[in-house]
Amino acid sequence: MKTIIISFLSLLAIVAFVSTSTLAQGRNELVYTTVEKQPEFPGGKAALSRYLAENIQFPSSLMRKNHDTGPVSAKFIVDKEGNVRDVRISTKQLDKKAQKGMADFMTSIIAAIEQMPRWRPGEVKGVPVAVFYTLPIEVNMK
Structure with a gap:
């Protein structure tokens, strides 16, 4: 009976710990979802907006059709040295006509993010x- 209780308490402690951090896939590195100090792009939010505007290409095929991309977000890891890695893009469901243009747009976003300068890491x-x-x-x- 003691073994069951100890195992349950251990499991409970692990679940509480994983709620604010997780192990990165394929690496033995903790990656936090909640931190005291968020990562920051060099120069802050205004510099990040300028960087994205200068480095992300919006495909002309989507512009000509005035296609609404809907919400687009990039999800990535800023490691403890400030490097950006493991970039993923999430978008709304696409119709067949916009898929090629959106694929080009997402490729441009990934390339721009992967080439970002080092961030100030989270703490x-x-x-x-x-x-x-x-x-x-x-x-x-x-």
């Missing part, structure tokens, strides 16, 4: 840590 208790980061990408065709 927990003053120590740099790897953080899952979600970056909404707004498309403004004006």
Whole structure:
């Protein structure tokens, strides 16, 4: 009976720990979802907006059709050295006519994010840590 209780308490402790961090796939590195200090692009949010505007190409096929991309977000890890890796893009469901243009758009987003300069890493208790980061990408065709 003691073994069952100890196992249950151990499992409970693991579940509580995983709620704020997780192990990165294929690496033995904790990646936090909640941190005391969020990662920051060099120069802050305004510099990040300028960087994205200069480096992401919106396909002309989508522009000509005035296609609404809907919400687009990039999800990636900012590691404890400030490097960006494991970029993934999430979008709304696409119709067949827009799929090629959206694929080109997502490729452009991934390339721009992978080439970003080092970020200031996130911190927990003053120590740099790897953080899952979600970056909404707004498309403004004006």
